[in-house]
Each structure stands twice: as C-alpha cells, then as structure tokens.
Amino acid sequence: MTEETEEFSLPRSRQANERLHALIPGGAHTYAKGDDQYPENLAPVISHGHGAHVWDVDGNRYIEYGSGLRSVSLGHAHPRVLEAVRREIDRGGNFVRPSIVEVGAAERFLATVPTAEMVKFAKNGSDVTTAAVRLARAVTGRPRVAVCGDHPFFSVDDWFIGTTPMSAGIPATTTELTVTFPYGDLAATEELLTRYRDEVACLILEPAGHTEPPPGYLAGLRELADRHGCVLVFDEMITGLRWSEAGAQGLYGVVPDLSTFGKALGNGFAVSALAGRRELMEWGGLRHSGDRVFLLSTTHGAETHSLAAATAVQTTYVEEGITARLHSLGERLAAGVREVASATGVGDHLVVRGRASNLVFATLDENGQPSQEYRTLFLRRLLAGGVLAPSFVVSSALDDADIDRTVDVVAQACAVYRKALDAADPTPWLAGRPVKPVFRRLV
Incomplete structure (x- = not known):
C-alpha cells in the first residue's frame, strides 16, 4: 500500500452498501454503523468475524475496535x-x-x-x-x-x-x-x-x-x-x-x-x-x-x-479476570498511540481519551478544534492499513501483536496527519466528503 489511500478501494462493499440503502432506511440498523460515519466509499460491509478480527465482503481482514458498538468485549465467536x-x-x-x-x-x-x-x-x-x-x-x-x-x-x-x-x-x-x-x-x-x-x-x-x-x-x-x-x-x-x-x-x-x-x-x-x-x-x-x-x-x-x-x-x-485484561490491553494501546503521535508531531491533535478499557480518540485541526475532516483522513489511513477503528475500545481477544500492528498503522496515519497540518488543509487527503456526526438535524 502506497501513501495515497486512493489505491485502497472496496468495490464489493460499495455495491453492498447500495443494496443496503435500497432496502433499509439509512443502510444500517444503528445510526452509528451508517456509511456516513466512514470515509466516502470506504465503509466496509462485514462478511464474518473471529476473535478480534473481521473480514469484509472484499476479502480484507481488519483488526477491529469498538466491536459491535462496544458490545463484543470478549471477541467474536467466543x-x-x-x-x-x-x-x-x-x-x-x-x-x-x-x-x-x-x-x-x-x-x-x-x-x-x-x-x-x-x-x-x-x-x-x-x-x-x-x-x-x-x-x-x-x-x-x-x-x-x-x-x-x-x-x-x-x-x-x-x-x-x-x-x-x-x-x-x-x-x-x-x-x-x-x-x-x-x-x-x-x-x-x-x-x-x-x-x-x-x-x-x-x-x-x-x-x-x-x-x-x-x-x-x-x-x-x-x-x-x-x-x-x-x-x-x-x-x-x-x-x-x-x-x-x-x-x-x-x-x-x-x-x-x-x-x-x-x-x-x-x-x-x-x-x-x-x-x-x-x-x-x-x-x-x-x-x-x-x-x-x-x-x-x-x-x-x-x-x-x-x-x-x-x-x-x-x-x-x-x-x-477479563476487566483487568481489558485495562491492560487499553493501557498498552494508549501508550503506543500517544508515543507515535508525539514522535510525528501530532500529539496535540490526535488525542486518546477515556478509561483504558473504553478508549476513544479525538482528531483536532491546526487550531486545536475538533475536526471531522481530520477524522476522515485518519480513518482512511487506518482502513488502508487493516485497522477498523471508529474508537480504540478494546476487546479481550486482542493480543500484543494486534496492538503493535495497530500502533504501526497509527504511526503511518500520523505522518500523513502531520503533512495535512503543515498544509493547513486536509482536503487533498480526504478523497470525498468528510464523515458526519450521528446526531444532526439535516441528512
């Protein structure tokens, strides 16, 4: 995978999303799962999952966070x-x-x-x-x-x-x-x-x-x-x-x-x-x-x-002792993300928050304000690296190798994040409309 995420595409997921929207209002049964929550044309439709990994209908495997909107805390098919x-x-x-x-x-x-x-x-x-x-x-x-x-x-x-x-x-x-x-x-x-x-x-x-x-x-x-x-x-x-x-x-x-x-x-x-x-x-x-x-x-x-x-x-x-394991995994992930974010100069812009068992991240622009555009950029890079992470909420099925791989992908994303901050414009890295908040008055 090169630096430009345009090479990463999900044609079968895109077709499946069209079918979903034709039959199901919003294309999903929970608004937080909607394809408007993901970069344009990069909303994976899932085929199956096992443990901390899921596969989309295009055949890509992802390390998954926030599994089942935080409901799958032991991993899939436990x-x-x-x-x-x-x-x-x-x-x-x-x-x-x-x-x-x-x-x-x-x-x-x-x-x-x-x-x-x-x-x-x-x-x-x-x-x-x-x-x-x-x-x-x-x-x-x-x-x-x-x-x-x-x-x-x-x-x-x-x-x-x-x-x-x-x-x-x-x-x-x-x-x-x-x-x-x-x-x-x-x-x-x-x-x-x-x-x-x-x-x-x-x-x-x-x-x-x-x-x-x-x-x-x-x-x-x-x-x-x-x-x-x-x-x-x-x-x-x-x-x-x-x-x-x-x-x-x-x-x-x-x-x-x-x-x-x-x-x-x-x-x-x-x-x-x-x-x-x-x-x-x-x-x-x-x-x-x-x-x-x-x-x-x-x-x-x-x-x-x-x-x-x-x-x-x-x-x-x-x-x-699952709760203790969730905290241990979350602490390892948070430390790794903060380290690579700081090393690439975006430590004040990619911010990890929350209890270790329930981590989320904020994406801030060059003025330190929450930004859907920078969130889009970040999510695109994660997806291209095989990480499906609307949050950093861990499941106990993750292992140290999953965490290390996630941190490596985050580091790559942070390097692009830094370039966008230097340009004061993330638009060239979005390749489409930004992701949207769930609660909004207009579609």
Whole structure:
C-alpha cells in the first residue's frame, strides 16, 4: 500500500452498501454503523468475524475496535459463550411460561452486581432505560426527567431523542418534560432540582465517561437525590463489566436506586437488564398493593439462548479476570498511540481519551478544534492499513501483536496527519466528503 489511500478501494462493499440503502432506511440498523460515519466509499460491509478480527465482503481482514458498538468485549465467536448458546438452542428458545434459564440468569446477574436486589431482562438498552424512567415517574408521581447533558445517548424513545437534533416527529410537550444537568457540577444540579422542586422524578446519567468522576461527585448525587426525593439511575450500558464486573457502581462504591446494563452483557447477543432496589422494582411486579406499573413486558426478553450468553459472559469475566485484561490491553494501546503521535508531531491533535478499557480518540485541526475532516483522513489511513477503528475500545481477544500492528498503522496515519497540518488543509487527503456526526438535524 502506497501513501495515497486512493489505491485502497472496496468495490464489493460499495455495491453492498447500495443494496443496503435500497432496502433499509439509512443502510444500517444503528445510526452509528451508517456509511456516513466512514470515509466516502470506504465503509466496509462485514462478511464474518473471529476473535478480534473481521473480514469484509472484499476479502480484507481488519483488526477491529469498538466491536459491535462496544458490545463484543470478549471477541467474536467466543467459545464459552457459543457453547452456552448452542446448549440452549436445541432445547427451545421461547415458551408460554418462564424458563428455568431465567432463574439462573437472574441469580448470576445479582451475584455479579450485588448492589442490585432484583433484575428484569430485555433486548436493548432503550427498553430498560425507558423502563427506569417510567418506574421513577410512577414511584414519585413526578413528570420531569433530568438527564446528564454531557452524555451522548440514553434511549431511542421520545423522552430522550426529543432533546437531540434528530427530534422530528416528537411533540414539544414531551421534550419539555426532559431537563438537563452538567456532569461533575453538584451545585448546578442542586439548582435544577430546586428550580423544579417536587417535579423531577429521576436523575439519569452514565456514572463515568471519558473522564473519571470528580472526588465525591457520585456520592454527592446520591445525597441530592435522597434529599430531593428523586430516583438516582445509573446508565451502565458502557461502564457495566468494562469498569468492573459490577460496573461503575461496584468500582466507585455508590449505589443507585436503579441501573441499566447492556452492551458487554451479551457479547453481541441481544440482552439488556434493568436492576435495582427491591422496594422500587416490585412496583412492576405482583407482590404489592398499589396500582400496577407497566415496567417491562417483552416477548423476546427471555429468549433462552441470549440469557445463556449473558450468564456465560459474566462467568467468563469473573473467572478469567477479563476487566483487568481489558485495562491492560487499553493501557498498552494508549501508550503506543500517544508515543507515535508525539514522535510525528501530532500529539496535540490526535488525542486518546477515556478509561483504558473504553478508549476513544479525538482528531483536532491546526487550531486545536475538533475536526471531522481530520477524522476522515485518519480513518482512511487506518482502513488502508487493516485497522477498523471508529474508537480504540478494546476487546479481550486482542493480543500484543494486534496492538503493535495497530500502533504501526497509527504511526503511518500520523505522518500523513502531520503533512495535512503543515498544509493547513486536509482536503487533498480526504478523497470525498468528510464523515458526519450521528446526531444532526439535516441528512
């Protein structure tokens, strides 16, 4: 491969993308997988994957990061997970009454996340975050939801999506009931709760993100929620298992009233979880004397093979020390990327951020501002070098050779990045339109 990425092309993927767009709105089932997130005509369509590697329909092999939008943390086709899934598939997958598999899955989850007392499973993250909001409103009798405005995504449902630039079709009366608070600022959050006194049903946030929570912050939120009578909800879609086996709540020692898990929980199989205090969760059950609450009711939420996958994933994490491995791999990758970025003079422009188990990167222009153009340039070079990396989020299937190869490819990309910075214009290296942010008002 020469320096110019124009020699790298994906003709079969391009044809497959055309077929996808003709049949599926957006050409993908998740906006973050859209071909607008990749350089023009360089959006691979995947044929298959194994471990930390995937192959596209053009026959190219890539080292993959952010696998399954961070859901595949053990690597593709993990043997312990597949064994558990195969064991259940031949025994039937969905019945007219609960399966004994549901009992085992719940016991395994509550043993892994001992800060929770009850759990209910579903298929995706939006199901359970919306259930948490509904439950908080039912318990408190309050209408408003306070979401952390610094965190990018909570649900596809109206209460959240109405607050994004993609709010078409959502009534303003719905959106007006969602208010925001800044991460790390207890004073601002208390001011919000005071302004909407006795109106806020819950505070919902990711307990940690690209930065660690400030000292005392999560405990301070716990105290604020208690004092103002609202429910504290931790969205642990990303932090669950990656921060610790018990999520961020297990790592930082602050117990929310409710928490939601997904992503890594199934290693790519469709499963999510709403967990929390028995006193609240029972509102969605049959063992209380109040009004019934429609908490969660999903036809496919108890599919046996997905729950078996979740059980196997959690067992693997605990028995094999997966969280520690993710951190070790991430630390090696971050150190390597920072070293080559600095050596090529772009250390202030290609910036690696986040916890080692959940690394992302920022691409900054010559003025130090976030740049989709420089992100496009960088992604083109990674793809040409056999690295598929919308982020640097690691899976445990990576090995040292994968990390070393990735760092070598990043070094090559950084050399081109430096040339574009010197020219103060990345356009000659884009070969098409820049990648686009997911949340935008216009197509």
